[in-house]
Amino acid sequence: MLIKQLKRPFQHKKVPISHVSKQQRKRAKNTLGTLKRIWSYLAKERFKLTLVILMVVVSSALSLLGPYMIGVAIDDFIVTKKSTGLGILLIWLVFIFFMHSLSIFLQNYWMVGIAQQTVYHLRADLFHQFHRLPISYFDKRQDGDLMSRITNDIDNINNTLNQSVIQIFASILTLFGTFGVMMLLSPLLTFVTMTIIPILVISMRWITKRTGPLYKRQQSHLGELNGYVEETVSGQHIIKTFSQEERVTCEFNEKNDKLYQTGFWALTISGFIPKVMNMLNYISFGMIALVGGLLAIKGMGNVTVGVIVIFTEYARQFTRPLNELSNQFNILLSAVAGAERVFAVMDEEREETDEKNAKELPITTGHIVFDQVSFGYDHTPILKNISFEAKPGESVAFIGHTGAGKTTIINLISRFYNYDTGKISLDGYDIKNIKRSSLRSHMAFVLQDSFLFHGTIRENIRYGRLEATDEEVEKAAMKANAHEFIIQLPDGYDTILDQHGSGISQGQKQLLAIARAFIAEPAILILDEATSNIDTVTELKIQEALKELMKGRTSFMIAHRLTTIQEADQIIVLKNGTIIERGNHEQLFSLRGHYYTLYSEQLREIVG
């Protein structure tokens, strides 16, 4: 029984290592170019960097000198029992050791500074770039991907700069230094020490050839398991109401077992590495002692007791950098790949700058005219010959199916995208001739996803106009029907919202977004699906607040529910990027066209 149990670890099923999905390693495509750009950041700290390199040279040299001096001390004073000069030698030794530690301290101290400065600038530049990118860039990508650039990729660069740079450099120096000194002391014994290198290389290759694919496979099994846990936990209400607990437990165990088999082999085989290193250390220790001892008594190859001591220490220093180099090299490669991804974002084309003759528009009446405007995206036309006029204070509503071009019109008004042909004008000026900042300063947005920042309610409302006073904030909240619920919160206006707006409902968030628009006092108002996904009771409040907000402002709105837009001065029905009907509610209703169909469809439901 016990024997059987003890045999178990050797009886694991072999996991095939070849058939692993060819997931291309995240390697850099343009390593040299990327390194050059990293250098441009490092070059800002050129002086410190020179000092670091100097210190690495010093510390590497001193780390060779220390054991050498100890060997000399043993040979010249302890073996021979001489005393004169030992004091001086020991003082030198203390000095060498002190300088050694000091040089290590300084190289670390400066390198940490360089690394942090570099990472700081990288993060800053990346963030700066994010704000210069056109909206289309974000529309095409997932937030998670961009996030991983600023966290993982920059973190990778950070770690590499902190550790790998010094380590790689020092390892190479130590490797050559040790080899050189060993050769000087005794070429014969050096040769003996070197015999372990082929063993080291062969066994490392044997191991990494297996662990590489095994770890990849383990990673994918682990990902699968994570996904499964996430799914079953967030779907627990479904599992419970469908009584499927046993089934999911079974499936989980299957996945868990797969992970176990792969994980066992990955860990076992990679666990061989330190064992191989140890063995080689011990063997070289024994060989140096054996061969060195024999050489010493034969008086061959300048070997003395001291030399044996030096060699046993050097042998250790020699194998370590070999191992280190192979580790650090992989880290370095992945950091370069990370840096490349960061730079790729920085190279993205920025939002076009304003035209040269673009001017400020300090005040506006909010008179907007679309004249034969067309717009396409990736060679697909989205809007075709759109013309309409929104007089100051008028409200214009857009309706139509998804993809009809409603949101695009709004993107053009705010110049998130640039129109291709035709002309959009504000107070008679082509909006291309108005500075973007000036144009947008006259607009306020209430979007479907009422985005709130981590901060207090007060700060979130004030976001619409940063210099607004506390009274103005509260006034805006009152107008937006938000004051009532805010003061009922335990901390009132100082309640801290986190990004997911915990504690307040979707509808209440929307009320805050309306307050934020109120405080901006814009001439032009843009409402994109501001009332969808909200419960019916809160919706009443929102509609009231919106009506108030729209008073005296030119407003453009998109809404699902036709009731929301019934009172608009103009309703524009879009289909496939063209205007198919326009007019106010009564006109469109009597037209008995597209709008009428949409409307009566909803109406028929109510009357039954």
Added chain:
Amino acid sequence: MKTILSFLKPYKPHIIVAYSLMLFELTIELLLPFFLGKMINDGVLHKDVQTIVMWGSIMITLALFSFGAGIANSFYASHTSWGFATDIRGKMFQHIQRFSFANLNKYPTSGLVTRFTNDVRQIQHTIFMALRIMTRAPLLVIGGVIMAFIVNAKLALIFLITVPLLTSFVLWVLKKGTAMFNQVQRYVDRVNRTMQENLAGIRLIKAFLRSNHEEKRFMKANKQLADMTQSTFRFIEASMPILLFVMNLSLVFIIWFGHTQSLAGTTSVGEVVAIVNYALRVSMAISMFTFIILAYSRAKASAERIQQIFAVDVYERDEEDVKNSPTISDGTISFHHVSFTYPSAKQPVLHDVSFTIERGEKLAIIGATGSGKTSLFQLIPRLYDVSSGDIFIDQEPLTSYSLDHLRKNIGYVPQSSLLFTGTITENIAWGKTKATIDEVIQATRNAQIHETIMNLPDQYETKVGQKGVNLSGGQKQRISIARALIRQPKILMLDDSTSALDVATESRLLQAIETYDCTMLIITQKISTAIRADKILLLDDGKVLALDSHEELLQSSNLYQQIVASQFGKENLHAH
């Protein structure tokens, strides 16, 4: 910690073997300098070739033996740590499946996933290291000191100063360093949060011209992070050269003192060499302490987090006498003065709710967010139990049914339509074990999704869920409705699950459902949907505000009129 460690019990023999192997390796490492000293004294100084060859071959042979032991240790350590981790994962998953809903809600999904991944891995890693290097380092320090004393007690006295000094120094650095790292982590979180917010809100930021404002905010967080990281790393990295210096000083001392003693004839060259060697190994081991303690404290925190899960022992269970559970045949539901308060909350979410739905009737529930609609729903499959009052199904109290039987007769479509990773068929057949393909198609036809599925590239074999194709909200809703319909439930519950459907599709879907012999409850925001129900329950702040048909409510309820008006316009309300 105790429960976690109890998972190690089945691996006791493996642990013992792993430790024995590790001790064997350690002994060899400690013997090597001793033999070197012997060889120098007896061999080299006496010019005795045979002694040299003997000690040399012994050392090389021992090295090979230690390698063998090391490899065997890898197998045992890996078997133990992976077996342990797999057992914990399995048990934890099983445990969570038995959680009641109230328990589950205490832990956010991400928190649970972290426990399965990082936390288990952390402990597993620590156990693996514990069976190899972690216990080895302290033992090496102790063994090294003892061997040094055996070789030459007087010379070894230096260890009594350096070892305690260095050990306490390392511990101090660690304690301070950990606190600093925690601070760094907080700054990292802040930078990430600002970034995340900016990505999510970029449209708004651009619209409100707040790029500069945001950049200022970000740069502040960025600067703080860079500064803190810099001082933390500098602090930690300064400790290494100091440690190195103290250790090297002790070498100088050994040489000096060794020399004095060798003059007096009490110490031999070989002994000095051996002790120098021990000093180097001991200080290497001490520098490992940082890493060991960090790993241990991380593992401890992880163990505590996992412990929390196992400590929860409030499972859902059936009442005692459910063996003779009655059978649900009609699906009438009645609530008698039901009140409900969430276990962790103070305020009740439902007050004195009473209503009855007969077999085959349809009840629509409308109300504001937070009025208690979903809470009311969750009471029927007993995801939660009522605080007071009673719920009856077919005139029998809810608790008299076994959970299994009760839930088998309910088709529940939750608000967020979650699909599991797998094919569409798998997802729908999920509702009924051993469902035939005809049954699946029947359900999808009724749920108005069959045609959409047929237009997908792989039709019913299309992969959905996390790694699958992107379905629209409405498509997902209809698949999850099909999943409920395939069970032919006596009670069908739709929690706002037709919100993304257009009017025509929804209308066809509701018509198809009418062919099923089931009692139906439907939560909705749309009046157009509610109108189809036999009764409409208007829920406000956990209380039943009104319960009647659409026509009656139009006459009697003020709030209802307002809601209808907001969705259809006032003039139309009375025009028809």
